[in-house]
Amino acid sequence: MSQTFTGSLGGFVAALIADDGTDTWPARVPGRLDAVLKTMPLPARAGVRAAARTIDAYAVARTGRGLARLTREERDAVLAGLGARPRLAPLLDVLKVPVLLAAGTERMLENGGLRAPLLTRKDPPLDCTPSSQWPARSTADAVVIGSGAGGATAARTLACAGLDVVVLEEGHHHSTESFGRRAPLDRFAELYRDGGATVAIGRQPLLLPVGRAVGGTTVVNSGTCYRTPDHVLTRWSREFGWALAERLGPCLDEAERTLRVATQPLDVLGNNGRLALAGAERLGWQAAPLRRNAPGCQGSCQCVVGCPSGAKQSVQLSVLPEACAAGARIVTGAEVRRILVDRDRPGGPRAAGVRIRREDGGVFEILTPLVVVAAGALQSPPLLRRSGLGGHPRLGRNLSVHPATSVAGRFAEPVTAWEGVLQSVGVEEHHHAGVLIEATATPPGMGSFVLPGLGSELRRELDAADRLATLGAMIADRPSGQVIGRDRTLLRYDLDHRDAGRLMRAVRAMGELLFAAGAEEVLTGIPVAPRVRTLEELDEVLARVGPGQLHLSAYHPTGTVAAGADPERFPADGAGRLRGVHGVLIADASVLPGCPEVNPQLSIMAAALAVSQARLER
Secondary structure (H helix, E strand, C coil): CCHHHHHHHHHHHHHHCCCCCCCCHHHHHHHHHHHHHHCCCHHHHHHHHHHHHHHHHHHHHHHCCCHHHCCHHHHHHHHHHHHCCHHHHHHHHHHHHHHHHHHHHHHHHHCCCCCCCCCCCCCCCCCEEEHHHCCCEEECCEEEECCCHHHHHHHHHHHHCCCCEEEECCCCCCCHHHHHHCCHHHHHHHHEHHHHCCEEECCCCEECCCECCCCHHHHCCCCECCCCCHHHHHHHHHCCCCHHHHHHHHHHHHHHHHHCCEECCHHHCEHHHHHHHHHHHHHCCCEEECEECCCCCCCCCCHHHCCCCCCCCCCCCCHHHHHHHCCCEEEECCEEEEEEEECCCCCCCEEEEEEEECCCCCEEEEECCCEEECCCCCCHHHHHHHCCCCCCCCCCCCEECCEEEEEEEECCCCCCCCCECCEEEEECCCHHHCEEEEEECCCCCCCCCCCCCCCHHHHHHHHCHHHEEEEEEEECCCCCEEEECCCCCEEEECCCHHHHHHHHHHHHHHHHHHHHHCCCEEECCCCCCCEECCHHHHHHHHHHCCHHHCCEEECCCECCCCECCCCCCCCECCCCEECCCECEEECCHHHCCCCCCCCCHHHHHHHHHHHHHHHHHC
């Protein structure tokens, strides 16, 4: 790294978190930030570095010196000049995200780190082989592409039926013991695709983090397990003609049994969840501890970077061990480049195998008559295009992403939200209107909520973060996005007008809940009005801003290879079979024909079970 870049990055960080040299941890943040940036895609990495240089150049133009050579007061003045420009406020909020990731980690380590949970059980064995050790040519009865909620379930179902199954996973296997040995941010970079910096581009960019590891996104999700609502199943069946929706009830039962889903006990809920319950009770709102797949949860609040106690039953601890016990094998570090198709077979094109790239660039092939595509809603469409199977006009379209936003409430007494369950309480008072509120806290700096302010103001917020309770809300969106590209996934998403109104309703409801719980003020996440002290003041703010002012993120992509009856609308048929080719099943979130309106792990597992069972019944 050049000295110029070191200076611009160091000065940028020092200005943003008001480092005056009195504490030791801020000096380590630039190095930690650089490590975070190296895990991100080139455009994101280059953008942050360019921004640091630009802000440093602005400081030189204004003061004659770079940020690294200014006093804290002088840096604050430079940032105040930038922050006074309304159009720059959203950009500065985006730039704060990786800095707060790094700062939160260093501050946490300085203070002794997060509470280390006890390792409650050893991981069950998995039959994992690195791609470097797999033969150049092999055969199988079925190949499953992806080891997340859908792929793991399909692999178990097929293997238990006696098929020779190989599961291909682009990421690596991480043990529970390894999670407990490393700081959360060190795990973050390895467990997420693109270092967690996957972005959907549109009128307003959306951060859309997805997992990449044995177990897929189930390794890094919250552990929240909602059954697919009955009205959603009815719509999928009646409006879209997805035949399997009618049999998902027993499949959901099986998914809950496998994951050991139960209501989260109150003893480890944490203050963040308790405040949400208190506010809901005072308002008379429907709310309760969430149902989760985490028996024996110790409230370490680290679900999003791998559970360090082994309590959360991600599929690498629950479903995949059963698949391997039945004979399935998992190949790690395996990027599937192409599904091989025999186009000369009687009856039409038929799957013949897969071609896979090893991490060293070498390739190998597995010949098989059955390919189960479970690479996820963002990766499955490009794979099908690379394979010459992307001809359907709706492939990659119909993308739903559960757009989400967060707010925080400041309380007189410490909350210490990161001590307790990460996602603890569900508030369903507005769920009928497409708004699901969940009390969600994360390790410092890792949440979707961005603290307000720059420089000394932001530093004060960091110092007082233990008095904040945080809520997140996701909305049931109209499918307004698409997955573009073949070799690299590109995402486009423009928020539907109806969904914009739902987001504003969500912010208002979360503010009302926090004030009812006793918050002294609410941090809105809106750069032009970051703090309000009454519900009336919040209403005034919301009346003059739109969703473009909110800091948005997104989760749970679905629908990009949707199944349904109409061959013109749906790339997959009612049994989850890809149209136009024999022997290719869709068994991940992309097969869902519409937004599930809840955290979707159970929905995905039930769909994969139904798809694979239907195949076996043929």
